[in-house]
Amino acid sequence: MGADADDIDCACIRAALRGDERATRKLVDVLSPVIQARVARALARRGPSHFSQLRQELEDYMQEAFADLFNAGGRALLSWDPSAGRSLQNYVGQRVEWFVASRLRTAPIVVEAAEPSAASAAVEQRDSVRHVLINIENKWSHFGVRLFYLLFVLQAPSKEVGSELGMSCDAVDQWRFRLREFARLLLGDET
Secondary structure, X not given: OOOOHHHOOHHHHHXXXXXXXXXXXXXXXXXXXXXXXXXXXXXXXXXXXXHHHHHHHHHHHHHHHHHHHHHHHHHHHHOOOHHHOOOHHHHHHHHHHHHHHHHHHHOOOOOOOOOHHHHHHHHHHXXXXXXXXXXXXXXXXXXXXXXXXHHHHOXXXXXXXXHHHOOOHHXXXXXXXXXXXXXXXXXXXXX
């Protein structure tokens, strides 16, 4: 089902850019989780003010990121140099973070009139979410961070997460509990 990242080389990238369906599928399978995680991280750094639209924004930015990678004959993908020491996933992940950050900086800011107390509460909430995200990224394994984004940022159901990661729903729920308790402890420390 999923392609192995070690199977992706410059020849595979060139084949995908020539329209080879198998190579394209392999490339997309390897890069999709990386792009999803990096887009989610960039959107989460913006703060929780738009969480109701996060899933749609995530999908939109993922599509834009893929389009950017394949734009101009795949110039961005072709500029990856495996001999430079970075994996394709790290290279693409960094490009995607820069791409999304650039888009977010140039996106129009919509300011709604609100009471001063509501604005300060929103800032405090955003800072709290950033505090939790930074600590989870620093203290949990890559797998734990991925689960956090799937369960809490994307709010994916346990069954979907379990099938995507090859886990039982009970195991996913145990991770959900651990991550929630960790976040609660962090938020308790702030007060």
